[in-house]
Amino acid sequence: MSKYISECSDWNFELLDTYDNEIKRVAESFHLDTYPNQIEVITAEQMMDAYSSVGMPVGYNHWTYGKKFLNVEHHYRRGHMGLAYEIVINSNPCIVYLMEENTMAMQALVIAHAAYGHNSFFKNNYLFKTWTSPDAIIDYLLFAKNYIAECERRFGMEEVELILDSCHALMNYGIDRYKRPPKLSAHKEIERQKEREEYLQLQVNDLWRTLPVQQTKKAEQKEKHFPEEPQENLLYFIEKNAPLLEPWQREIVRIVRKISQYFYPQRQTQVMNEGWACFWHYTILNTLYDEGLVNDGFIIEFLQSHTNVIAQPPFHSKYYSGINPYALGFAMMQDIRRICENPTDEDREWFKDIAGSNWIETMDFAMRNFKDESFIAQFLSPKLIRELKLFAVLDDDKREELEITAIHNHKGYQYLRQALVDQYNLGSNEPNIQVYNVDLRGDRSLTLRHTQYNRRPLGESTEEVMKHIKRLWQFPVRMESVDDKGEASPICEIK
């Protein structure tokens, strides 16, 4: 008798349960620490729904999600793309979607990848631990949906849509990068909401009080900046200080800001998170194969999907669209294990601390304490640079031609590593824009400052975004750009 859990490619609920138990057993033997799982089987249509709400299981209504849906639907129907195999939600319990149409091997792949890989990453990575509240997110999203629906009833759909459009334009600027946000709680949100409405309005009014409080201090106040320090969280600043917003509008700004904050760690750990999940589905399913629990057909089907996911086409291929985070992440995770188990002399020189160490512990440490940029800075090995044949191209608008600045050779390793780190630094990918000044005594205008990074200018959409800011602030808004010499020049003004 064979020990195979299943021999045909159809799945059923008992088999899902058996596979989950086996995968769980193997995962635990590797000390993976996870939230409990809630595996939900859905249809392709439902997957399209889930897909277009950018992974939020409950979302407020807005046309942008309709646009995503239409796009997904069109491409899927035309056969241009397959649907994602999996969607996993950072919540406790961790929600994993399985698609009905998939075969048993694919379902097992998704369970290992999402329910144990991503899940353990969500639970243990320091960014997720610090910035997200998986216990409360579903409740909060539900609260947000209901609140926005209520606003639509009271103030009209168009009004709400305008505010949401503007907030979405600033979504990436609704984040405290360094200050830890308070934990979410839908219950408290509702309770405090009314209180907050009144309180907020009071505060704003105070700020805009026209009567001078103390004449004597007037001269001194004129010198003072507001805000005293530049503010990076534009949405927060608007929520607290925009002069004319209604309390419900402030609440909507807050909702968009909170949701953006929730997704922030995912944007910062794409390579690591996917690499970690791929590493574990690969390791776990191969263990099942070694134990004789799955047959050759299963493992070949799995390997075929796996290879597709982690493929990295070279830069000159027509399929190339940048570095594939799955490929880089998986390769780096595999490489760390290799360095631990079979270090070469080169590894011993580059990775004194981990060469020859226990791979399970080392990888656990890496998963917990890094984000993409620091992870690459710490663990990208010369061997991998050679394997991927990495090279760096410099594009400087002061020069006529592009130049190759480093290739995968002895001289280039350190340089390439640093350049790649830079590429994954969100700070350098997104323009650095902060609230610089509000003209409290004059025309109430808001001035933002863009600090240039490597002389890179702002893109074409800047003016459109500024119009959205104007809608929220309701007084003139300006944008200045500060070059590498520290000199500010005006770029755009909306009156």
Added chain:
Amino acid sequence: MTQIIDRRLNGKNKSAVNRQRFIKRFRGQIKEAVTDAVTERSITDIDKGETVNIPTKDISEPSFQHGHGGRREIVQPGNQEFIVGDTFPRPKTAGKQGGSNAGNSGEHMDDFVFQLSREEFLEFFFEDLELPDLIKTQLAKINDYKLVRAGYTVDGVPTNINVLRSLRGALARRIALRSPHERRMREAEAELEQLQALQSDDEALHRTRIRALEEEIKELKKRIARIPFIDEFDLRYNNRIKQPKPITQAVMFCLMDVSGSMNQERKDIAKRFFILLYLFLTRNYEHIQVVFIRHHTTAKEVDEEEFFYSRESGGTVVSSALELAYKTIEARFPTSEWNIYAAQASDGDNWDDDSTTCRSLLMEKILPMVQYFAYIEISELEDKKLWREYTTVKSLSKNFAMQRIKGLADIYPVFRELFKKRQPAK
């Protein structure tokens, strides 16, 4: 502990609301697309969904981004021959990475493309016509469908691939691409055999010729082997379409004046008028034939393309069209087998004595045979002779309707009687 939940029976249309909002938000652009589609489509083709293209920039959501310029360093994989210090000119499409794979499906990568359902399409179409709600639902409603095979298409979902067709296509392509090589190979082989059998005086020359032939045969074999077994191009998908199940057959006559004064705008109004009648008929009849008759001083039966797009000039004799319609009915559409509808569009100009002839033609010959005759006059001026004669006809017959039209909203009243009559009957 893991919980496994079956959610398949939960509602699937979670995104329906968001989809509606998107359509609402971009009404303007979508309507333009629908208007274009109405102009391009054939009348009998109006009753289905539409693929809508909207330029991506119109619906993009802005956010702060870096523009071109400054200093960027990018790490890329797959180095082949570069070494440090190599320089090369900046590619023209800088900043548009990955945008090179545009357009093998005939769609612009720059466009946002989606599918408008049949209902949504008709809703946009009805919008200007100011139909009463009841009529809209009546027209848009389909009571019963049947799925009918409709041949094969070149795109579709993988589950619908027709293996037989696809492989047959692949086989044909392989044979077609292979045969010139094979023919040459047979010739070369025969020649080679001959050469090998023969003895030659010049040993060296003989051998070179043999070698050359062998080389050629090898090359040909390689070429044949290189022809792919199956190509994307070979794939065929089963096509099934839904067809409504209505009752019997009808013929619809479209009569239009194409004299010089009917410009493209007027023809466009006329087209919508014909479409509306056609849509109404599709709800009630299984087979509908459309006959297009255009006229200036003489009338002629034409196809749809010519009907709407070719231009003529000269005088106008309306009765010529009526005469031809009458003859056509007599010859091809016996009233025992066909329900006959006629719709006429004109700018109202007519040869002086002709209008009286029109009246008597209608009253005596045509109206007794048709279910309904609808006339629209697209003109600003009132009180033309033809209009007056037709007014007399209207007062005397139940199945005749007429309307002077300035804009699209005026079309519907022509059909009011028709729709009213049709509701209780079935």
